[in-house]
Amino acid sequence: MDFIILGSGGSTTIPRPGCQCKVCIEGRVKGIPYTRSGSSMFIPDINLLFDTPEEIASQLNREQINQIDFIFYTHWHPDHTFGMRIVERMYKFWLDMFVRGKKPRNRVKVCAIGKVMEDLKSMGYKGGAFFKYYEKSDLIETIELKDGKPFKIRNFTITPFEVQTTYNFSTVFLIQEDDKRVVYAPCDVKPFPESPKLENIDMLIIGSFHPEGPLKEGIVIPPDNELRQELFSLEEIQELARKLDAKKTLVTHIEEEWGKTYDDYRQLEKEYNLEFSHDGMRIQI
DSSP: OEEEEEEOBOSSOBSOTTOOSHHHHHHHHHOTTSOBOOOEEEEGGGTEEEOOOTTHHHHHHHTTOOOOOEEEOSOOOHHHHTTTTHHHHHHOOHHIIIIIOOOOSOOEEEEEEHHHHHHHHTOEETTEEHHHHHHHTTSEEEEEEOTTOOEEETTEEEEEEEEEOSSOEEEEEEEEETTEEEEEEOSSOOSOOOOGGGOSEEEEEEOOEEOOSOOGGGOOOOTTOTHHHHSEEHHHHHHHHHHHTEEEEEEOOBOGGGOOOHHHHHHHHHHHTOEEOOTTEEEEO
């Protein structure tokens, strides 16, 4: 089972445009792994993409990925969806359409649980939903996933688990190939769903975290702040990994505002016995 972390960043890229903090300055000078783009992951064996951040086109080009057959969305937030035009950029050719009279070269299957699909199909303009436009253009086919129900793609099984946060709905995905089991939970996954199906896993890939301060500009999150209700501390991630009996833990969706460099996270790995992802990271289970 192979994965590529296309983007390891949070809601804002590293470097943040216009920012002159040490993290962003270092990122501009050194590049990957000191830079981070929007959260996304790819399974090469089945051409499956999780989420489409704004940087998705450059991520795919960087990793020389030439085919997308499935897009699984975790939730609607802009940093996970605003690159949705990738289906058009990859598969819509104006000369094919207007000169040769041909349809798009691929129809991508867009998959999400019901509540998330409702959100996705509400995104649009006065003429209608963006996804409806892409459906009419033969660029996508939407598939509504059922909470806790496995979805089969060749020798892979993807099972979604619904998460309801204070503000929206999101998804945790269990990915299985033969006896290999990985949980992908990049964002808005607290409270984490309770299910024995999510236990005894080879790897937990999880975001929705905050390190302890001082963070960017010396800010410390107060004990009673709502961010602590929405995000996991690293200690809570350790506890969750033990509860799920995860052999390995990989932390992703790393925010620029945490004010920590790639090297800082390497030090935290030693302290917490887990790993932090970086753009272009390749994982083999």
